[in-house]
Amino acid sequence: MKKNGVQSRWSLAVTLHLLLAAIVHQGFATVAPPTAAPTTTAAPHKDPSNPEKGNYVVNGKNDTACLLAAIGVQLNVSFSSVSQNQTVQEVVNIQPSATNSSGSCDTDSASLRLMTTDVQKTNLTFNFTLNTTSNKYYLSEVALSAAWPDMKDPVSVRNTSLDYLRGSLGYSYMCRDKQTLFVSKDFSMNIFQVQVQPFGLTGNQFGAAEECQLDEDDMLIPIIVGAALAGLVLIVLLAYLIGRKRSHAGYQTI
Known part of the structure; x- marks a missing residue:
């Protein structure tokens, strides 16, 4: 029963790790805006740096x-x-x-x-x-x-x-x-x-x-990712405590 408890906690930790990685990747991914169809036939050119305000x-x-x-x-x-x-x-x-x-x-x-x-x-x-x-x-x-x-x-x-x-x-x-x-x-x-x-x-x-909406979205993404990370940390901690409690209960039964 001890072995089953360890395997269960290990599987849960791996699953949560993969889920955490997926959420972080999704939070920082950006979607490229649609671009107009090219209207030129010239070779690619080097864009200048950002303009002075x-x-x-x-x-x-x-x-x-x-x-x-x-x-x-x-x-x-x-x-x-x-x-x-x-x-x-x-x-x-x-x-x-x-x-x-x-x-x-x-x-x-x-x-x-x-x-x-x-x-x-x-x-x-x-x-x-x-x-x-x-x-x-x-x-x-x-x-x-x-x-x-x-x-x-x-x-x-x-x-x-x-x-x-x-x-x-x-x-x-x-x-x-x-x-x-x-x-x-x-x-x-x-x-x-x-x-x-x-x-x-x-x-x-x-x-x-x-x-503008672009600035608001830039501020919202870190908040969402931070909240997701905090939630996952809490889930991992609770899962660990529950698993540990069940492990102790198993020893008492034996």
């Missing part, structure tokens, strides 16, 4: 801020290349030190325009819309015009039916994780370390931040 201010009436944005922007643009004589995709970072910003604000709309001053001439516009019924704002439109040295023809893209960066009036939208905003088949943006507030500013400071 720029801090941009749009002033409204009385020279007070009506839109604040802290954001790193990386452009993914497909175009006809002069040097390669084919369609390529170029990944370019917006450099804050070589960028001028402007914009405008209205009751239910606000815009931020970024215009680069380097050789890769780029004009990028973000338009935000406020739903005055729900008091929610969102990025509703993005427009890009680019004239880069290797472009056979300038690129011009506009999408007026977007729904990104949703926030509440009086609050800022924040997302630490990288996000990809798809604008058209030839243009998307990677944005990093974003905090933006186009409406309901008090002074020249961001309102309280509403964090």
Whole structure:
């Protein structure tokens, strides 16, 4: 009976060990987001490092801020290349030190325009819309015009039916994780370390931040894994105590 008790506890420990490993692996696994079908025929290129975060201010009436944005922007643009004589995709970072910003604000709309001053001439516009019924704002439109040295023809893209960066009036939208905003088949943006507030500013400071779902998920995974580990440790301890108690009971019977 002693031998059976030891084998039972050993089998239980092995089973719980395998179960623990499976849960930890599942907790840290990430699911790759779906990617758009490739539209280029060029050879793979080396992406630049993450862009530097720029801090941009749009002033409204009385020279007070009506839109604040802290954001790193990386452009993914497909175009006809002069040097390669084919369609390529170029990944370019917006450099804050070589960028001028402007914009405008209205009751239910606000815009931020970024215009680069380097050789890769780029004009990028973000338009935000406020739903005055729900008091929610969102990025509703993005427009890009680019004239880069290797472009056979300038690129011009506009999408007026977007729904990104949703926030509440009086609050800022924040997302630490990288996000990809798809604008058209030839243009998307990677944005990093974003905090933006186009409406309901008090002074020249961001309102309280509403964090994006990506950040919330990143915080939730360690909590779930930790809870699972604590639960398994408790189960192993209880199983050990129960097995030990049954082992002692067996000795008394003999």
